[in-house]
Amino acid sequence: MTAFVLVGGAFTGGWVWDGVAERLREAGATAHPVTLDVDPEAGLGTHIGELTALLDRIDEPEVVLVGHDYGIHPVLGAAGLRADRVSRVVYVAAGLPSDGDPALLLVRDEAVRDRLGHDTSPLPPPRGAEWSRWGSLDGLSAEDLERLDRLAAPQPAGTLTEPLRLGDEVERVPAAAVMCTADGPGVDVVEMLVRTGPPHLRKLAGPGYAFFELAAGHWPMLSHPAELTGLLLRAAAGEGQRITLGEDQPSYERQEFLLPTPEVPHERHGRLDVYAPDAEGRRPAVLFVHGGPVDADRVPTPRDTPFYRGYARHLAALGVVGATVDHRLYALTDYARAAGDISEALRRLRAHPRVDPDRIAVWIFSGGGLLAAHWLAEPPPWLRCLALSYPVLAAPPGWETVESRFRPVDALAGAGTLPVVLVRAGREHPAFAATVEAFLAAAGKHGTDVEIVDVPDGRHGFEALDRTDASRDAVARSVRAVLDRVTGAE
Template sequence: MTTFILVSGVFTGPHVWDGTAARLASAGAEVRAVALTGLGGGGPSDGTETDLETHIADVVAVIDSVGQGAAGEVVLVGHDYGIHPVVGAADRRAEAVARIVYLDSGLPQDGVPALAAVADQGVRDEVLRAAGGTPGAGAVLPAPARDAWRLWGSTADVPDAALDRLTALASPQPLATLLQPLRLTGAAAALPMAGVLCTGNGASIAMVQAQVNLGEPGLQPLTDPRVTFFELPTGHWPMLSGPTALAVTLLKAAAGEGQRLTAVDASRPAPHLRPFLLDVPELPRERTDNMDLYLPPDAPSPRPAVVFVHGGPVPSGARPTPRDWPTLTGYARYAADHGVVGVTLDHRLHALTDYGRAADDLADTVRRVRADPRVDADRIALWFFSGSGPLTADWLAKPPPWLRCLAADYPIMAPLPNWGRFDSRFHPADAVAGAGSLPLVLVRAGLEADEIAATVEEFLTAAQRCGADIEVVDVPNGHHGFETIDRTDASRDAVHRAMGTLLRHLTA
């Protein structure tokens, strides 16, 4: 018999697990929902500081109460903040734990506080302001109002009654639980684990695989065969929005089922490093700082230029850097072969908080491109990819007269739910009303992840509402990053069509 030890997230307690626990129990499992000190029915502290170590001790006590000699296996499940005391407890009782389940949570690391896993910068700032430097005993973060839970994760599909109850039973969160660094010895590093990702909150297995492919060091252990993944098509609170589906998933996770990630194979390039789908000439480039120029052969100067803007976030240590990725170099050479200057750059979008820096890098690159005597400063186009979609907002809101076209391939055109509050400067759906007559080209992948496709539809709705001049190029069976994944006639036709439109506007 499997024993599930369930640990909930910030402000909450065992009550959130009621529906899922009942379904697990009916399947023959034993269930222990942990009451963390000071949260959701957990007892008050004894006067000492309630911190992360306090909550780790709470989980350790439940593990010990199950007993190492009990039949079956102990599976620890941590949701949201709850994964931090779960991982800490597993580190201290590794011999008693069979598996850890990360339920729509981050990956806690030694020496890093739980606050670092909070996506919303406003929430992080609020915590630090409330702490005032070093929190005193009893310092707490007030529980959210009913309409503020979304800042901690998407409430999609949560029934109104469940959201009311969540709000009514919420407890203030002791600040030290979020600020105290997690301390791990590594004893639990080899334990099997499962990740349950809630796609309605903006997470997916494909996204994790893409980050693994980029070489993110902290994610490489996720390719271990003992690690499996599941997706649930709901928001951040599956125990409230789909308790039965969650219970079924936890039972499968405990049995070692699930999808496994593919490790990076040095003998075979990752999808984003496979060859460009078109045969383009190997034109030389000029490299200056973070920018490469691909110049048209034997073409009189000055010539129009198109700047290709890579997506992200991309880990700062990723090699090769984006301006050497086949998609970017392929497009740049294609452009140069058709008489315009192709430009690629590396910008500093390494985290969700870096859009401002990336926007500055792009603006500086455009300035330098326009200043080059071989470039027609009055005929510039910008072409964005994937996670650089939010960067289009600056150029949509107030297009300069020299910007002749703006294109975007499989872009993320609005913040995903798990991004938290996001700088309103980078909301293309709001900015497109200022685009005026600027020609827009949007290349849409038919097999796009639902959470990204929803942002594209939001943008297209806004563009239609304001009468923007937009051409949509569909790749019906194309994936995100289709230029190196889908070597089909439909994919090639999409590239030709999008580039043809852009070139017409550049040279008109």
């Protein structure tokens, strides 16, 4: 006999699980939908204590703790204190908090994050369409929204601001995640981040973590109770997709560049590397900006990989200064810091004696695409081209914690005559591809000059993953498109 302890997100109670609890009981399991304390003075520790006391009262030998949204914080806290009583933790449309993280870090609504920075009164629940600021409403009926409005309760501020404290014991508890793909990334994006992103994500690779995808929004217990119940039962049985790292290094870190590149020496200026051509006089320059988030401690850093060295050397061979930058985009909350690093790199690059300061292009890759918003909103006259390779150009589901000013789709209104070269991968991650289509629609509305270089069979990072003639041709075409704009006449 398995007991499921069901813990909902902010503003909700055990009632949000009614449809799932009924189906779990019909399948022969025990269900404990939990309504946590909503006293204004309650904090995260209060909720952890409530769950711990409940675990002590449960007789079933197998206990599965299920946490939705905010609910994963008290679930992890209780699992760490009662690791011997918990057979599995299941994340449902939830983030991956670490020790010391308050739940506020994962709140998508920027206004709420700002408010709780200075106001400790309980947070009133959303109403109607306001629920979309907390997650996708995909699949919810009018009756579901009415029920949320009617039963929701204020959320005590301390539950969101109090840091989560986790010991090593919680790592002994197997875990599974239900990825709601209308609300956040799918398993493919998680796998990409595990391979190249912050080190705390690497624990997701291996037998201790399993993954399921559900085509649902943020409240699957309301919109898809039968499907979610089935996945919870499968998770309890140890099923699910596993992520494996395989090779020790991602291919872009170990494979030589797709096109032939000569050995070009470089100069290092802080976070900036400069590859100058063997030619006289000042030359146009292209700064290559890596994606992310990346692991702060990973070696080699992006600018030292064959991928970015290759791009910079290739341009130097063509008579243009190639430059790379190691910016500090280590988490979704680091875009402002990364933008500052890039601005400083561009200042240094324009001051370099081999660079024509009035002929600069910025070429951004992958998750760095959100950084393009600054250059689109108010392009300086010396920026002759903005290039974007398989970029993220709006906050995909689950990335709402990125500051709202990093939204290239919105920034297009100020782009004016700035030309854009966009390299589009035909086999892009769906969540990322949707942001590209939104960008192109906005570009059409504003009359932005966008040249698209399509790679129909290419994947995200096709230069390293798809070493084909089509990929080589796409790289050559995109390089030529950028050079035509950065070297062209006034």
